[in-house]
Amino acid sequence: MFFASDNAGPMHPSVREALIAADTGHAVPYGDDAIMAEVRSTLREIFEAPEAAIYLVATGTAANALTLATLTQPWQTVFCTPLAHIQNDECHAPEFYTGGAKLTLVGEDDKMTPEQLRGAIDGWTRGDVHTSQRGPVALTQVTEMGRIYTLDELRAVTSVAAEHGLPCFMDGARFTNALLALDCTPAEMTWKAGIDALSFGGTKNGCAGVEAVIFFDPAHAWEFELRRKRGAHLFSKHRYLSAQMQGYLQNDAWREAARTANANAAYLAQGLRDVTGAVFLAEPQANMIFATLPRRTHQRLRAAGAVYALWGPLDGAPEESVKMRLVCDWSIGRDQIDRFIEIAKG
């Protein structure tokens, strides 16, 4: 009963098979392997972006930090939400890679509205050398609270950025989970909605460790390549990144895995609705559920071996409720979910 994160499951069979298939003979190193050429071509097709510059790195933090650094001057501020992964979970990788840029927190949780963004941008209004200079807007899709920006919401936010000439970055660690929830095309959720650069997640959705970085404007390509190498993120045996992404994109595996993960979460949410005292903190939209459960329920679940993250401190009286985050990946079996609900019901 592993609901702690979608960063801990096995490889999707399609990914594993591609990885094994690639493991033969010698391959040109450092990203010039034949599989990478195929991956690049496939992603350009998927995103309807024939000019896009596309790269692979092994971690989501690397994808985020290197891409932001390419878009941000050291004296600029990135606009993101207070719950953004880049703010809370990357140990200053964005600050490190940008050379000291600042993160300005917009809104109060995991999503920003156009009004909030406009207010934050206006907060750095002076434009003199003393203040932060305005930099890119960073959105997470699926958000850190499991919510999703609709296409209208995305466009509304990015158009505020565009008014000020600021680029927009999307942290798409759970990109495909959002894509399926919105039932739109990758282009619609990115460049057609004003996104300039994207971390396209693989690791949380069936890969071992690979994320694609996509710049819809290839002007940033060479700088990114230098930053990737300088950051020690360029793999010599790059084919093992390429092959993962190849397997991920083959046979619709990426969509199939996200579809399963989302369905698993919906199934779990459905079950939770019948659990006494369960309250959703946000309406589940993809593969993450934030909910409060009675402490006794929590204790039963933990005793039975269920693994999940608590949201906030665990203190107070035993009758109090506990906030938790429950994440479903594609690999969690329905039997695990059934068992979880059964125990939760008591």
Place this chain on the structure above:
Amino acid sequence: MFFASDNAGPMHPSVREALIAADTGHAVPYGDDAIMAEVRSTLREIFEAPEAAIYLVATGTAANALTLATLTQPWQTVFCTPLAHIQNDECHAPEFYTGGAKLTLVGEDDKMTPEQLRGAIDGWTRGDVHTSQRGPVALTQVTEMGRIYTLDELRAVTSVAAEHGLPCFMDGARFTNALLALDCTPAEMTWKAGIDALSFGGTKNGCAGVEAVIFFDPAHAWEFELRRKRGAHLFSKHRYLSAQMQGYLQNDAWREAARTANANAAYLAQGLRDVTGAVFLAEPQANMIFATLPRRTHQRLRAAGAVYALWGPLDGAPEESVKMRLVCDWSIGRDQIDRFIEIAKG
């Protein structure tokens, strides 16, 4: 006929098997997986270093730069040779991760002598705030020219560092190739010889992408962990690093692979001795050969599909000789070597 590098071959069967075996169910992320505990324990045994702090990263540059950064203040200089990988092949990753440390070049090629090191250290003699402050000494073993420091040579160099209170770092991208050539224990080639921290290479010797970082003094552990995360080098699905290293260390695979690679190079070198005009630039000691061949021989080899790196520019008259680097990994077959020699002989 792939002799371009040992960074392009397939996984050793033991590595691949461990990787596949690990690919089941959920595993605790970020290095707390059970396989990592086993790997840590195994490496401590192998190195006779029960207190050592041990970490895995995916690239050699990450291992080098993060480890050096942990040992070096931004106002200090690292002492290394002019041919060091950290100087020539890492796009300023050491400067980036250290926050602006300098590399002072010692000696004239790939190895430094104690006298050269002493001279370089004395070059920063003033000790005031204006100059570089003295920092760690970085040695590569096997060197970038395929040579090996004997244990006596190692101890002679590190004792100069010790006189000045400077730590010693070993870039062991080809650690095991050197170990077998010297026929000593890992402890003898490291902490018993004055080495404080080590990049223990896996990628070039049968892994897909994994290097261990070993601090023989665990005082640096927490800082390294923060630096690794900040550098975006902490894997969520860390088991895929752990499993590679597990497979590498199992069944003596690491030694067996290096033994094969070294033997392949010796076999190739033996063959080259009968090639007209072949001259070795350095006596091959591990799995790399630096040699000059007549340009016509080079042209025949390239035409036949042989892949290798040239050393220096390729210009001049057709009768001139060409400097080349020939690297053998464990996976290159003897038939490939035979064919190479046959073509070289013309």
Place this chain on the structure above:
Amino acid sequence: MFFASDNAGPMHPSVREALIAADTGHAVPYGDDAIMAEVRSTLREIFEAPEAAIYLVATGTAANALTLATLTQPWQTVFCTPLAHIQNDECHAPEFYTGGAKLTLVGEDDKMTPEQLRGAIDGWTRGDVHTSQRGPVALTQVTEMGRIYTLDELRAVTSVAAEHGLPCFMDGARFTNALLALDCTPAEMTWKAGIDALSFGGTKNGCAGVEAVIFFDPAHAWEFELRRKRGAHLFSKHRYLSAQMQGYLQNDAWREAARTANANAAYLAQGLRDVTGAVFLAEPQANMIFATLPRRTHQRLRAAGAVYALWGPLDGAPEESVKMRLVCDWSIGRDQIDRFIEIAKG
């Protein structure tokens, strides 16, 4: 009628005289001049801190950023208020000098309470490698809104920091203005109140450009010296910094200048109380006044040549009021204040 800032007036006569007196013959460079020895000794006496490490730099931002960098690891966060100078007015100098530390904003304006600080510290509670690590607490005294922490308030805040083992830094750009308002000793307002390091301002109170950095624990001395040189803030002709500080401290000039500045502000505030429509945003405590005035009054003042900063955007209907900041330095004459009030009264 210059009320724009206290960063624009002339040198206090005592400072100018010391500067001119020092301008003869050759003096040992880089801080080893005889005047610096005297300054160091005087400041140690004034602060009752015989062991303190004391340095001079030419700008307040240098004093703040270098001192914070000495106290902060790159993966730590500084705790400061949203209106702090280090957050708003230093173009990322703190981020630059610390190598990418984060500023966590505490409270809602220019002062933090112990409860707010405790909440902010608890916000980084996880303590794993993913989040910001907790770092120093930075307070400004006089605050950016012209307010003052009482000794009790200071101790209450610093004791929360001490509970968590975090050092406390005071940005004392207007240190002496606060000191006189509190009528306490320098020791009471600093190390006796839990402050570990201080920017002791000179520039805003009668110097041309000099700030002292004081570490009450000299353990940081050598690192600071290296950081100062690396930051290009070590003066060769250091005597011209030393002499300013010498003149500032001589004959009680520092106190006399701040006393005059505070009295000027009190006099201005008194006058404003009789101006129709004048409202104080914060009760003036030192030498700065934040007030709103009717827009027509503002227009009359500007037309008459009064210079001051607006606080927030200037838009809206003509009958609306305007927020302004009025700063008095020691050099502004009473006649200027009288004239300002006269015009304001209409």
Place this chain on the structure above:
Amino acid sequence: MFFASDNAGPMHPSVREALIAADTGHAVPYGDDAIMAEVRSTLREIFEAPEAAIYLVATGTAANALTLATLTQPWQTVFCTPLAHIQNDECHAPEFYTGGAKLTLVGEDDKMTPEQLRGAIDGWTRGDVHTSQRGPVALTQVTEMGRIYTLDELRAVTSVAAEHGLPCFMDGARFTNALLALDCTPAEMTWKAGIDALSFGGTKNGCAGVEAVIFFDPAHAWEFELRRKRGAHLFSKHRYLSAQMQGYLQNDAWREAARTANANAAYLAQGLRDVTGAVFLAEPQANMIFATLPRRTHQRLRAAGAVYALWGPLDGAPEESVKMRLVCDWSIGRDQIDRFIEIAKG
């Protein structure tokens, strides 16, 4: 008898007078003062560069490091000599401000030839992401050994840079000393000779602490302004920098001071020719002399209170000679030089 450096003398009367004259009333801060406008205009005339972007900072290291950072990407290397101030005397300020650029050492001492520069540039020939990327060429004029590039030499070096599209920076800490030695115009020694950006020294030639930065191409202006503020080098009471430079440029004071300094050094050199055992290490061309003297002579001089820097370690037998650097500024009196020679003669 102060020959230790030209960084320790008093202000030239013209500088002091301008400083005192400026010290009245309030002046607009941060470089918008009226004197700065005049200084900018004067320097543009002097350099025949009506479009040049011109800034003031307080230290030579700030001028060098901020200007280099504006010209250099973090993954590029600066080309400079092994004796360059930026390599030896700035505690990694160039590495810090550039975010980790490397310094590649060209030649063997204080001057580089076109051939040496071409060789060094060719040393980074690969152009792939692994190596340093080529960056600006940095020349010092007067060099650190007191020598001067002729205009032909300058043009020969900068034209090699231009072939590769690399910008050229001149560290002109002793710019005017060189200018007078060459008897050319400032334009001829800078932009007409291929120099793109310049540190125009004031401190070593009669100012208290001010250097101008001149970009002959104003495209870099805004970035420099942000870097200057971020580096904490923007003065609030900027008029005290402006006034120094104003006084320096007025009444030909800058040329007069350098003329005196050079003449003092020539006079000293002339005297040394009659001292037994004196040997020049380089032919004195401006205001610095590098010479060896017998150790006994050195001992006599030191005993008599002469102050100068030794060049290299002081060890060996008493009959051995000692290398020393003797610097004359404009303020050292002829009587001091006479006395020095008298004592040296024994």
